[in-house]
Amino acid sequence: LIPWLLLLEMGLYASCFVCGIVTAASLTITQGSFSGLCILYGTVNHNSSSDSLLVQTSSSPSLCYFVSAISVCVAVFCFSISLYWIYTCCLDGGVNRERLWLNVTLVVCGVFLFFLLLTGCVLKRGRDSLCDSVLHAVPNITSCEEAQSRTWISPYTGTQFYTGLYNAGTAVWVNFFFWILIGVLVVIQRGQGSEFRMTAADPLATPSETEPFFPRQARPQ
Known part of the structure; x- marks a missing residue:
């Protein structure tokens, strides 16, 4: 049987893969809604005559690219290592x-935790800064989410900007928590032993194949 700690670790890798894809997709879709602008830490202007919103300032697109790249790297790593363990357990017949x-x-866990913490803070502070600007500029709203129903001046379509940024940030923090659990599991496995081996018995093996190559001599009575 596959060790339950390894099974749990593989499940966490799969969850981290999903979180990474959700973060990258949500942020990319939001950025595309604003014609490639990165609205993190951005400011919004309200046009009173047309009762519409316009992005006044925005961050460098590389900031959003950086956040998306980190999430994609985490997802690719999790996908690759999951495939490796599936191959090792099912096809190679052993785990070492x-x-x-x-x-x-x-070490990889520590590196990913650092970058996930960094991207999580960037998304949180960037979204809060944008929402502060929205609440100050747009009249008759009490939350940033309400601005999604307002009209945005073309070519911007900010109907889901808050939802996209919120989903991206939530996925990053969930990903961060899962990597903490992965680190704990690895530490536990190090404590249990530096190596473990799982082999599957060959059901087609005959009794003669399992006997010692050099039979042990019987002791004289």
Whole structure:
């Protein structure tokens, strides 16, 4: 049987993959709604005559690209390592985790935690800064989400800008939490032993194949 700690770790990798895709997709769709502008830390202007909204300032597009790239890198890593363990467990017939690779996994975990924390803070502060501008510029609204129903001056279509940024930020923090759990699981596996081996018995093996190559001599009575 596959060790339950490894099964749990593989499940967390799959969850992190989904979170990474959700973050990158949500942010990319939101950025596309504003013709490629990165509205994190942006400001909004309200046109009273047409009762419409216009993006006054925005951040460099590279900021959104950076956040999306981190999420994609995490997703690609999780997808790759999940495929590796599936191949190892199902096709190769065994699992061999050396202490060296457990240490490498811990280092990767630490790197991803740092960048996920960074991107999570960027999304949170950037969204809050944008919402502060929206609440000050747009009359008769009490939340940033209400601005989604307002008309935006073409070519901007901000009907889902808050939802997209909120989903991206939530997925990052969920991803961050899952990587903490992965780190805990790896530490537990290091404590249980530097190596473990799982092999599947061959159902077609005959009794003669399982006997020692050099039979043990019987002791004289």
